[in-house]
Structure formats: structure tokens, C-alpha cells
Amino acid sequence: MANRLAQATSPYLLQHADNPVDWWQWEPGAFEEARRRNVPVFLSVGYSSCHWCHVLAHESFEDAETAAYMNEHFVNIKVDREERPDVDAVYMEAVQAATGQGGWPMSVFMNADGEPFYFGTYFPPEPRHGMPSFRQVLEGVGAAWTDRREEVGEVAQRIASDLAGRSLAFGGAGVPGEDELAQALLGLTRDYDERHKGFGGAPKFPPSMVLEFLLRHHARTGAEGALEMASDTCEAMARGGIYDQLGGGFARYSVDREWVVPHFEKMLYDNALLCRVYAHLWRVTGSDLAKRVALETADFMVRELRTAEGGYASALDADSDTPDGGHAEGAFYVWTPAQLREVLGDEDGTRAAAVFGVTEEGTFEEGASVLRLPRGEADSGIRERLLAAREQRPRPGRDDKIVAAWNGLAIAALAETGAYFDRPDLVERATEAADLLVRVHMDFSAGGVRLARTSKDGEAGPHAGVLEDYADVAEGFLALAAVGGEGSWLEFAGFLLDIVIDRFTGEGGALYDTAHDAERLIRRPQDPTDNAAPSGWSAAAGALLLYAAHTGSEAHRTAAEGALGVVKALGPRAPRFIGWGLAVAEALLDGPREVAVVGTAGDPAARELHLTALLGTAPGAAVAVGEPDGEEFPLLRNRPLMNGSAAAYVCRGLVCDSPTTDASELARKLSDSDRNR
Incomplete structure (x- = not known):
């Protein structure tokens, strides 16, 4: 018999709809029930592609x-x-x-006021490695609730009070300057893994936002060390097991520091961010590897994550079915030498094993290996044959819900990658996703635009968007506006960013993750640090700054600068965890530059100037294209043709260069670093 979760829209919650646990969703009625029955609340938090969430469910939540x-x-x-x-x-x-640590599944015990008093993550069914069993935890919490209620209440109130009292005062602290960015670069250099590339030890996550900062810092200052760290890390990841050598796309992280064995779940946000990083790396270096990975990752997103409505699903599971009827992590992706020979024949199979690092001992489990590309390139015919064979295996599950923020990231990546590499189909896929967000997620009915966090099957979910949703969707719209030349996307971005200013901004420009009129929790969440994706705080700063460059809006520029106070404070101390904020600071120090390309529709000269503008490496430049004196973009106003020819205008702050009709001259204007000025 199904429980209350049968009415949920979340695929993860629906996975638990047949548990014998009498689950509630997060709703007032659950806390009213706890108060009526005088029992504590057990909160279990996870997500659909979380391996250990599934393990806990199978071991405990499915146990009668x-x-x-x-x-x-x-x-x-x-x-x-x-x-x-x-x-x-x-x-x-x-x-x-x-x-001192966290992770998922997250297990929290609290009172009926939502005040927590005991915490954990995964608990095994039997005591193991010094961990109590889940049943022991339940019994211990129950006993404490019954026998030591006063003590439990004091702990809960103290924790809730401590959380509620935390607030970040970094807004308005001044914008980061050269000193803070230099200190951030030095900190990254100290954390850099010279041997295996990337930052820190195992587990090793793709440092997407840090890579964007390094590329922008190199573009602005000419710092070769920054480019070297970015380029070498991208190559190590692309050749490692974290990258799907057959189908494209990146797994969530590497369990080792050598990038050999991934945690196999594939998340939309990782792939959107990394697709953009590799496209930007190619823009700087012309690397064939970077181009291949950018395009393969874009194609992976379209092929495996695109939904029938034109949006992009959240994730693919790490686990899948095995031929013996089991269910195992990585089963869809790993190979033995014998499996390679079975598909390719002895000669090609042996050669493929050498190319992909597949050994008899295996690099994963039970003699299987994760495909890598330690050196050189793989024969395209062999890759195609192996991919076709892999398609016959049971596929990992897919979480089909559309998350607004992550689709915003995907829109930006697909639009830019499509423009750089003459793939109009990718730009079209980005446009379709943006249309879905406007049509389904954005509500214009009352009090300005409201953005829904999720949708599924074309229906908006019940939960309000958070700061990262407004910021990342605006970022995606702004990228699409620059690529496609449609001013409506700039307008939609403005609607969202006005809400950021009005409903998410506190004193001195500090930002909150939820709107001021959102559901009240025991604390209003506020986290400026990047995790798997840019924080809403730094994403908002970037979108506000870019929008201000497009429109000349002082209000949006001031809001961006206020938000960047946190980068001034944290950048030198924790650069790995505020990489996108550092990237936005690079754009601020560069201007950012404003580029207007004017020309008549279909003019090849205008198209060349437009592409040149998009390929310029000036950090965070605002690019507008359209008819001379056009109304689509503010940057086009009072911008005529030059002697009847298409022209490009480049400004930075209140200073504008002479317009040019020459694409190579425009490229120079958008590639000169500060050291040459």
C-alpha cells in the first residue's frame, strides 16, 4: 500500500512511495501531527542518484x-x-x-517546532566500524525523548538559537581588488596537485568554478600559471575515468586523487558547468581535446538528459541492473578485457584494452575497469562499436525533474558551445529549454515574476525558487541573448534580477538563499560558498553585473558590487570554495567590456564580427548584436553602420574605443589583457 509520497512530484520521493514507512512530505501537517502525538520528527534528506540513500532505503526503510x-x-x-x-x-x-562532516542521506531528529537535537548521515542495519545501527539510533533517540525530555528540549533550543543567530555581514564590505585576487591565486597554487592535477586529495571533485576563475585571470592579467593549472586539470579529467570515454559527459567525482574511478552518477549541473569550461578553454588555447570534450558533453546532455518538454533532467543514477539480476554501482560503464574482445574481436579488443587502460586485474571491482584515455586518442570506430554494445546494457535510472537553476546553467553552456562550433542545433536546444522555463516555471500573475524551483512532465512543482534559481536562469537567458540576438531574453533576465534585488537582498548587499516572504525555517539560509555549483550569492553577483553592463543600470551594478563583498573577505582565505565569485570579480576589474555589433540581417560581415565578439576572452563581456540603432538591446542605441558596413563598438566603463569593421581588430580589442593597457 502506498504512503503519502505517492502524491509527490519528485522522482526521489516517489521511489519511497511503497515503503512501509508512513512518510510525510515537508508540510505543516507533519509537524502538527508530531505535536498531537507528542513524538519527535525524523527527517530524512537525499536525492534520486545518491547511492547510499538507496542503500539506507533498502536496508531500513523497506524493512517492515x-x-x-x-x-x-x-x-x-x-x-x-x-x-x-x-x-x-x-x-x-x-x-x-x-x-564536523555532512553528506547524504542526511538523518535529523527534531521536535515539532523544527528544532534539531540529534544528527547523522547513513546508519547501517547492524553496528559497523564504530557506527551504531539505525535501529539503535532510533531506540536511543526514543529513549532520550521519553526519559530526558527537558535535556532534549534544551539541546534543541540551543542549536536552533545558534543557527538563527548566524548571519553574514560581508555585504557592502567593498569589492575585491588586485591584492585579493592575487592572494586567491596563491592559495590555489598551494592546493594544486602538481602530479595528478586538480586541487586537494581524494575524493576529488571537478573544480568547475575555480577553472573559470583561472581562465579569466589569465585572460585579464596574462598569468601563465593560471592557464597552466586550468589546462592541465582539464586534460587530466578528460583523460580520466571521471569522463565517459564512450558517451561523453562527466561523473560526479573521482573517489581517488588520480581521476581513475568515479562515483558514477552524472549530474546536469556538473556537465553544464564543465561543458562551458572546456568551450572557454578552447576559446583561449584552440585545444582539440577541449573542443572534443565540450561538444561531446553538450551532445551527452541533449541525448541522455533532454526531456520531452525540451528541458534537462537532473541526473542519471550511479547504479544499474547487472546481468545476474543484481543492482550495482558503475555496472553500465565498466569493462573487462574479455568483454572488449567479445565486442571487438581479439585484435581490436586487445588494442582497446591498452588504449583505455583496461587490465586483467581491473581498476574498479571484480576485475572490471573504468575506461580512461591515459595518452593519445581512441579510434572513433572502436568507440562507436563499444558505445553501441553498451547501449544494450540495462541503463541507469534518470531523475526526470527539471530544476530551474541547473537548466539555466545548461542553457548558457549549450548556447555558447553551439555558437563557438557552428552547431545551431545546440543553440536551438538551449532556446527550447529557455522557452520551457518561461512557459512553465515563471509565474507573472501577481507581485512580479515568481519562479518555480522544479517541474516535471510540463507541470510546475509546488516549491518556490531559491536564489540560485533566479540567478542561474538569468545567467542562461543573458548567454542566450548574446548568442541569438533576441532582446526578449535580456528582458526576462531583468525581471528575475529585479526580484533578486527586491526579495533576496539584505543590509549592505548581503544575499539570502530564500526570498524574504518564503516559508520561515529555523534559520533563513545564507551560504555564499560554491559547492557542486555556483552559490546563489556569487551567481547573482555575476548575473547582476552582466545585466548592468547591458543596460547601464546603476541599481544592478550597485547590487553586484555589494554582493562581491563576500569575495573580498573569503577569496584570499578559501579560494577553492568561492571560485565563481572570483570569476565575477575578474569581470568587474575588467569592466566588464561592452560590445555592440551592428549590421543588417544576414550580412556575413556582421556574423563574423558577432562570432569574433563571442570568442573574445575579455572576462564576462556583454555582447549585443542587431540592427543599427536597434531597440532590442540598449547597447545598440545610437550605434550606426560605418560607411554602410557592419561595425563593432567596444566600451569599458565610460571609455569607448573607435568602432571597427575589421574582425581581427575586434579580436585584439577583446583579447588584450590589462598588462597591455
Whole structure:
């Protein structure tokens, strides 16, 4: 018999709809029920492609005896962290403060006022490695609630008070300058893994936002060390097991520091961010490898994550079915030498094993290996044959919900990649996703635009968008406007960014993750640090700054500068965790430059100037294209043709260069670093 989750729109919650646990969604009724029954609340937070979330569910939530105990002694709430990032953020902060670490599944016990008093992540079905079993945890919490209620209440109130009292005062602290960015670069150099590339040790995550900062810093200052770290890290990842050597696209992270064995789930946000990074790397270096990876990652997103409505699904699972009827992580992706020979024949199979680093001992589990590309390139025919064979295997599950923020990131990546490499189909796919966000996620009915966090099957979900949704969708619209020359996308971005200023901004320009009129939790979440994707704080700063460059809006420029105070404070101390904020600071120090390309429709000279503008490496430049004196973009106003020919105008702040009709001259104007000025 299904529980309450059968009415959910989240694929993750629907996975638990047949559990014997009497799950609630996060809703007032759950807390009212806990108060009525005088029992604590158990909150379980996870997401659909989380391997250990599935393990905990199978071991405990599907167990009738455990479920009966949970139902008798607790009100049990299940939350999809991707659907409710605000709930996840608040309680993850408590978990990390109490235990020194966090992760998913997240397990939190709280009172009926939402005040937490005991935390954890995954708990095994039996005591193991010093960890109590899940049943022991349940019984211990239940006993404390019954026998030491006053003590439990004091702990809960103290934790809730501590969380509520935390607020970041970095807004308005002044914008980061050359000193802060130089210190950030020095900090990254110290953390850089010279041998295996990337930053830090195992597990090793793709440093997408840091790579964008390094590329922009090189473009602005000419710092070769920054480019070398970015380029070498991109090559190491592209040749490692974290990259799907057959189908394209990146896994979530590498479990080792050598990029050999990934955690196999594939997330939309990782692939959108990395697609853009590799396209930008190619823009700087002309690397064939960077071009191939950018295009393959874009094609992966379209082929495997695009939904029938034109948006992009959240993730592919790490696990899939095995031929023996089991279910295992990585089963879809790994190979043995014998499997290669079976598909390719002895000669090609042996050669493929050498090229892809497949050994008899295996690099993963049970003698299987993750495909890598340690050196050189693989024969395209062999790759195609192996990919065709792999398509016959049981596929990993897909989380089909559309997350607004992550689709904004995908729109930006697909639009730019399509423009750079003459792939109008990718630009069209980006446009379709943007249309979906406007049509389904954006509500214009009352009080300005409201953005829904998620949708599924063309229907908006019930939860309000958070700061990263407004910021990343605006970023995607601005990228699409620059590529396609449609001013409506600039207008839609402006609607969203006005809401950021009005409903997400606090004193001195500090930003909050939720709107001022959002559901009240025990703390209003506020996190400026990048995690797997840019924080809403730094993403908003970037979109506000770019919009201001397009429109000349002082209000948006001031809001961007206020938000960048956190980068001034944290950039020198924790550069790995505020990479996108550092990238935005690079754009601020560069201007950012404003580029207007004017020409008649269909004019090849105008198209060449437009592409040259898009390929310019000036950090965060605003690019507008259209008819002379056009109304689509403010940057086009009072911009005529030059002697009847298409022309490009480049400005920085209040200073404008002479317009040019020459594409090579425009390229120079947009590639000169500050050292040459």
C-alpha cells in the first residue's frame, strides 16, 4: 500500500512511495501531527542518484519491522534536497556544526517546532566500524525523548538559537581588488596537485568554478600559471575515468586523487558547468581535446538528459541492473578485457584494452575497469562499436525533474558551445529549454515574476525558487541573448534580477538563499560558498553585473558590487570554495567590456564580427548584436553602420574605443589583457 509520497512530484520521493514507512512530505501537517502525538520528527534528506540513500532505503526503510518502529515512535518526513535546497541547507549546517562532516542521506531528529537535537548521515542495519545501527539510533533517540525530555528540549533550543543567530555581514564590505585576487591565486597554487592535477586529495571533485576563475585571470592579467593549472586539470579529467570515454559527459567525482574511478552518477549541473569550461578553454588555447570534450558533453546532455518538454533532467543514477539480476554501482560503464574482445574481436579488443587502460586485474571491482584515455586518442570506430554494445546494457535510472537553476546553467553552456562550433542545433536546444522555463516555471500573475524551483512532465512543482534559481536562469537567458540576438531574453533576465534585488537582498548587499516572504525555517539560509555549483550569492553577483553592463543600470551594478563583498573577505582565505565569485570579480576589474555589433540581417560581415565578439576572452563581456540603432538591446542605441558596413563598438566603463569593421581588430580589442593597457 502506498504512503503519502505517492502524491509527490519528485522522482526521489516517489521511489519511497511503497515503503512501509508512513512518510510525510515537508508540510505543516507533519509537524502538527508530531505535536498531537507528542513524538519527535525524523527527517530524512537525499536525492534520486545518491547511492547510499538507496542503500539506507533498502536496508531500513523497506524493512517492515524497522518501519513499524519508525511509525510508532516518530513522524517521518522525506525530503528531496534538490527540490527543497533551503530545508537541506539549514539542517546540513546543523549536521556539519555538530559532527564536523555532512553528506547524504542526511538523518535529523527534531521536535515539532523544527528544532534539531540529534544528527547523522547513513546508519547501517547492524553496528559497523564504530557506527551504531539505525535501529539503535532510533531506540536511543526514543529513549532520550521519553526519559530526558527537558535535556532534549534544551539541546534543541540551543542549536536552533545558534543557527538563527548566524548571519553574514560581508555585504557592502567593498569589492575585491588586485591584492585579493592575487592572494586567491596563491592559495590555489598551494592546493594544486602538481602530479595528478586538480586541487586537494581524494575524493576529488571537478573544480568547475575555480577553472573559470583561472581562465579569466589569465585572460585579464596574462598569468601563465593560471592557464597552466586550468589546462592541465582539464586534460587530466578528460583523460580520466571521471569522463565517459564512450558517451561523453562527466561523473560526479573521482573517489581517488588520480581521476581513475568515479562515483558514477552524472549530474546536469556538473556537465553544464564543465561543458562551458572546456568551450572557454578552447576559446583561449584552440585545444582539440577541449573542443572534443565540450561538444561531446553538450551532445551527452541533449541525448541522455533532454526531456520531452525540451528541458534537462537532473541526473542519471550511479547504479544499474547487472546481468545476474543484481543492482550495482558503475555496472553500465565498466569493462573487462574479455568483454572488449567479445565486442571487438581479439585484435581490436586487445588494442582497446591498452588504449583505455583496461587490465586483467581491473581498476574498479571484480576485475572490471573504468575506461580512461591515459595518452593519445581512441579510434572513433572502436568507440562507436563499444558505445553501441553498451547501449544494450540495462541503463541507469534518470531523475526526470527539471530544476530551474541547473537548466539555466545548461542553457548558457549549450548556447555558447553551439555558437563557438557552428552547431545551431545546440543553440536551438538551449532556446527550447529557455522557452520551457518561461512557459512553465515563471509565474507573472501577481507581485512580479515568481519562479518555480522544479517541474516535471510540463507541470510546475509546488516549491518556490531559491536564489540560485533566479540567478542561474538569468545567467542562461543573458548567454542566450548574446548568442541569438533576441532582446526578449535580456528582458526576462531583468525581471528575475529585479526580484533578486527586491526579495533576496539584505543590509549592505548581503544575499539570502530564500526570498524574504518564503516559508520561515529555523534559520533563513545564507551560504555564499560554491559547492557542486555556483552559490546563489556569487551567481547573482555575476548575473547582476552582466545585466548592468547591458543596460547601464546603476541599481544592478550597485547590487553586484555589494554582493562581491563576500569575495573580498573569503577569496584570499578559501579560494577553492568561492571560485565563481572570483570569476565575477575578474569581470568587474575588467569592466566588464561592452560590445555592440551592428549590421543588417544576414550580412556575413556582421556574423563574423558577432562570432569574433563571442570568442573574445575579455572576462564576462556583454555582447549585443542587431540592427543599427536597434531597440532590442540598449547597447545598440545610437550605434550606426560605418560607411554602410557592419561595425563593432567596444566600451569599458565610460571609455569607448573607435568602432571597427575589421574582425581581427575586434579580436585584439577583446583579447588584450590589462598588462597591455
